[in-house]
Amino acid sequence: MAGVFDGFATIVVLIALGAVLAQLGIIDAAGQRTLSTLAFFVASPALLLTVLEDSDPGAVFSDNIVAMALAVVASATPSVAVSLARRRGLGDTVVGTLCSSYQNAGNLGIPIAAYVLGDPALVAPLLLMQLLVLQPFALTLLDIADSDQRPHLGRILTRPVRNPITIGSLIGVVLAATDVDLPSAVQDPLELVGGMAVPAALLAYGVSLRLGPLPGRGVPAADLAITVALKMVVQPLAAYAVGRFALGLEGDALLAVTVLSALPTAQNVFIIASRYDRAVLLARDAIFVSTIVSVPAIIAITALVA
Numbered sequence: 001m002a003g004v005f006d007g008f009a010t011i012v013v014l015i016a017l018g019a020v021l022a023q024l025g026i027i028d029a030a031g032q033r034t035l036s037t038l039a040f041f042v043a044s045p046a047l048l049l050t051v052l053e054d055s056d057p058g059a060v061f062s063d064n065i066v067a068m069a070l071a072v073v074a075s076a077t078p079s080v081a082v083s084l085a086r087r088r089g090l091g092d093t094v095v096g097t098l099c100s101s102y103q104n105a106g107n108l109g110i111p112i113a114a115y116v117l118g119d120p121a122l123v124a125p126l127l128l129m130q131l132l133v134l135q136p137f138a139l140t141l142l143d144i145a146d147s148d149q150r151p152h153l154g155r156i157l158t159r160p161v162r163n164p165i166t167i168g169s170l171i172g173v174v175l176a177a178t179d180v181d182l183p184s185a186v187q188d189p190l191e192l193v194g195g196m197a198v199p200a201a202l203l204a205y206g207v208s209l210r211l212g213p214l215p216g217r218g219v220p221a222a223d224l225a226i227t228v229a230l231k232m233v234v235q236p237l238a239a240y241a242v243g244r245f246a247l248g249l250e251g252d253a254l255l256a257v258t259v260l261s262a263l264p265t266a267q268n269v270f271i272i273a274s275r276y277d278r279a280v281l282l283a284r285d286a287i288f289v290s291t292i293v294s295v296p297a298i299i300a301i302t303a304l305v306a
Contacts, residue, residue, distance in 0.1 A: 014206065018205060020206075021203070022211050027207050029211055031207065032204050035200045035207070036204045036270075037275070039200040039201045039204065039271050040164070040165065041164050043193055043196040043200055044164075044165050044168070044194075044268065044271070045164040046168060046190045046193040047193075047198070048169045048172055049168040049190060050187070052172025053175040053182075054176065055127070063247045063249060063253070064122070064243075064253060064257050065125040065129055066242070067242045068125070068129065068260060069129055070239075070242045070246075071236070072129075074234055074235065075231060075234045075238065076097045078226075079093075079097045079226075079227065079230055080097055083097070089145065090142075090145040091142055091145035092282075094138050094141045094145070095269065095272065095279035095280075096223075096279055096282060097138075099265050099282060099286035099287075100230035100265075100286075101134075101231065101235065102138075102269050103126060103260065103261065103263035103264070104263045104264050104266040104267060105123050109260060112263070113256070116259060116298070116302060118252070122256045123260060131169040132170070135165065135169075136169075142278065143163070145276070201268060202267060204271070208270070212284065216285060219282045219285055224285050224286065227286045231264070232262065232297055236259075236262035238261070240254065240258045243257045262298050262301055265290045270283045
C-alpha cells in the first residue's frame with residue numbers, strides 16, 4: 001500500500017511547487033503555456049519512446065487489456081452521449097471523454113502496479129492501449145476540430161503519424177518489436193529529455209490551479225460530477241464485471257484490471273486540453289477531484305477484491 005501513497009505524494013509535491021512558483025510570480029500564464037508546450041511536443045514523445053521500447057507489444061492482446069478496453073468504452077459512451085445532448089463542439093467532447101476514461105497509467109499506474117499488485121509489468125498493456133489506440137484517435141479528432149479547412153481523407157489517415165506523441169510511441173513499439181537497442185549517444189539524451197515530461201506537466205498543472213478559478217468553480221458542478229463518476233465509479237465497475245463474468249478472471253488478474261481502471265484521470269489530458277485550448281478547466285478539475293477520490297477507491301477495491 002506504500003506505493004499508492006508514495007505515488008500520490010510525489011504528484012502533490014510537484015503540483016504544490018507549481019502553485020508556489022505562480023504565487024511568487026516566477027512562472028506566469030505565458031510560462032505555464034511554455035511548460036505545457038514543451039511537455040507535449042518534446043518531453044512526452046521522448047518519454048514514451050524510452051518507456052515503450054522496453055515493453056512487450058504482445059501483452060496488448062491479453063484478457064486484462066480486453067477488460068480494461070471495454071471499461072473505457074463503458075465510461076466513454078455516456079460522456080459522448082451527454083456532450084451530444086448538450087450540443088458541445090467536437091474538441092470539447094473529445095477532451096471531456098478523455099477526462100472520463102483516460103487513466104493515469106504512467107505517474108500512478110507504475111508504482112501502484114509494483115507495490116499494490118506486485119508486478120509493474122501489469123500496467124504495460126494499459127499504457128500500450130492508451131498510447132497506441134485511444135490517444136492517437138483522440139488527437140486526430142482534435143486536429144480535425146482545430147482545423148479551419150474541410151477534412152481530407154488522406155490528411156485524416158496520416159494525422160496520427162504526424163503527431164509528436166504518437167510518433168514517439170510508434171518508434172518505441174517498433175524498437176521493442178524488433179529488439180533493437182539505440183546507441184547510447186541517442187538513448188541517453190532521449191532519457192534526459194523524457195525526464196522533463198512528468199515534472200513539466202505537473203508544474204504547469206500547479207500553475208494553472210493558482211492562476212485560474214479554484215477547482216470546482218471553473219466548470220458547472222454537474223458536468224464535473226458526471227465526469228468524475230464515470231471515471232471513478234463506472235469504469236472500475238465495468239472492468240470488474242467484464243473481467244469476472246465475461247472473461248472468467250479471478251484473484252490477482254481480476255484485482256489488477258479493477259485497480260488499474262480506478263486510476264484517476266491522466267495528467268496529460270490537461271496537457272492535451274491546453275495544447276488545443278478545449279475544455280481546459282474541466283480537464284484540470286477532473287484530474288484534481290479524481291486523484292483525491294482514487295486514494296480511498298483503490299484502497300477499498302484492494303480490500304474487497306483481494
